[in-house]
Amino acid sequence: MFPTPIEKSSRSWQLTYQALLPVALVLWLLPLLAVAVFSIKPDADFTTGNYWGLPTSIEFATNYGKVFFASDMPRYLLNSVMITVPTVIGCVVLSSMTGFALGVYKFRSNLWIFFMFVAGNFVPFQILMVPVRDLTLDMGLYNTKAGLVFFHIAFQTGFCTLFMRNFIKALPFDLIEVARVEGVAEWRIFWYVVLPLMKPALAAMAVLIFTFIWNDFFWAIVLTQGAESQPVTAGITSFNAQYRAAYHLMSAGSIVAALPPVAMFFLMQKHFIAGLTLGAVK
C-alpha cells in the first residue's frame, strides 16, 4: 500500500490526517454545500444580501414545494425518466448481443466491427449533429422523447459494446466449449450460459448509462424544445430564465435535478465504479 499506511505512522500524523479529511471534503464540496444552503434559504435573505451567511429561517418545504407544485419541474423530471429508462433497457439488450457476438465468435471482420464501435463512441457529437437532427426530423420524431431515446441507444451501444465484449472475453471460454459439445444451440448458450454470468456487468453498465443519459444536455437541446419532451437538464436552463434571480428556487431545482444519478450512484456504488474503471486495473 502506498503511501505508508496511517496506522504505522506517528500518533500526531494520524490525528492530523483524521482532522484533515473533513476539512478537505468541505473545501472540495464547497460549491455544492453552498447550493444546498441556498436551497433552504428564504427569498428575503437574497434581497437583503445575506448570500453566504446562515439562513435566517429554514424554508425547505416552501422552496422545494414551489419546485414541485408551482413549476414545470415535475414534468421535466418525468420526461427524463421516460427518456432514460428505455435508453438503458435498449442499450443493455443491444450491447449484450453485440458483445456476445464479438466476444465469443471468431470471424474475419470481428476486430474491425469492434473497432468501429469503439471509434464511433469517441466521435465528437458535433459531427453527428446536423445529420442526426435531419434524420430525426425526417422520421417525424423531432421534439419527441422517442427521437432522443433512439439516438441515445444507438450512440451508447458503442460504449456498451466495448464494455460487454471485454467482459465476455474475460469469461472462461471452456464453459461455452462444454455447452457446444453437449449440443446446446448457440442462442441457448447466450441465454442460459453467458447472460447469467453477465449480470454484474449489466448492472454496472445500466447505472453508468443511466447517469450519462440523465445528465445529457447537448442532445436534449438539439433534438427537443419546450417542456413537452425536454429532460431536466434542458428544463433547468429554462427554469433559470424563468426565475433568474430566485437563487433559492434555482438551487432547489438543481438539487432535485441532480438527485437521481446521485441516488443511483450510492445505491449501486460497487457496480458504478466497476463500470467506470473498466480496463484501469489489469
Add this chain to the structure above:
Amino acid sequence: MSSTTEATTKNSWYKRNEIAATPWLFLIPGVAMFLLYVIFPIFQSINVSFYEWDGLGEAEWVGLGNYEELYWDDAFYVSLRNNLIWLVLYLLAIPAGLFIALFLNQTVTGIRLYKSLFFFPFVISQVVVGLVFTWFYDPTFGLLNQFLGVFGIDPINVLGDERYVTYGIIAAGIWPQTAYCMILYLTGLNAVDPEQIEAARLDGAKGWKMLWHIIVPQLKPATFIAFVVTIIGALRSFDLISIMTNGGPFGESRVLSFYMFEVALSEYGFRMGYGASIAVVLFLIMLCFITYFLWSMYKDEKGGR
C-alpha cells in the same frame, strides 16, 4: 416443396452454419443502429461541409468554400486556441486526481464514505456544475470575490472578462474530471503489488522516489484510461460554456464544439454547411487521439485469445 420440408431445410441450413451465422444475427440490430446514427452521419457531415445550406431549402455546392471562409474567420481561431487551452489545462485533472487518490488511500474508519463523497462532482450534471460555478464567480455576491475581498483584492468578473473567462470555465470543468481520475487511480492503487513496495522500501526508496519509480509505472493502465477520458472530455466541452457564458463575452469563451452549434443552430443563422466544416475540423483533431487509442488497443489484442 411443402412448407414443412422448407422449414426443415431452412432449419438444417441454420444448423449446419450455426456457428458462422449466429454472430451476424446477434450483430445486426446493434450494428444497424450504430451505422444509421453514428457512422453514416460522420460521412454525411463531411458531405454537408461542402455545401452552403440553411437546413431547409436547396443546398448549394460551394466546394471548399466553407473551409476557405474558416481560414479567414477570427472566431474560428479564438475557438481553436481555446480548445488547445482546454486540452492542456484539462490534463491537470490527471495529477490532481492522483494526488487526491493518494491522500484518500488509507484504511481509517469512514474512508469509504469519504471516497464516495469526493466522487460526487462527477455524478451530477455539468449543467448543475455550470450554474453553481456561475454563482461562485458572480462579481457582486460570488464566494470567490468575497474570499478575494478578505485579502483586499478588488472583485474580478471572471465570466465577464475576456482574459479570465476560459480559465474560469475550465476550472469548473476540472472539478468533476479530477473526481473521475481520482476514482480511476484509487482502483489502480488497490491493484498495486505490495511486495514490490516492500522490496523498494528495503532498498531505501520512499516519498517521491517510490511514487515515481515504483507506483506510477504500475498505475499505467489507470493513467491511460484517465488520459483518454480527459482528452475526450476536453474536446467535448460544450455544456459548461453554453450554461456559464453562452460563448461570451464577445465570443471569447467559444470552443469549436460550441462555435459549431452557434453557427448551425442559433439565431446567428442556420448555416449547416459552415457548421459542418467546423465539426469536421474538430473531428480531425479527435481522430488523432482515436487512432492512437485504437492502435494501442490493437497491440493489446494481438496478445489475447
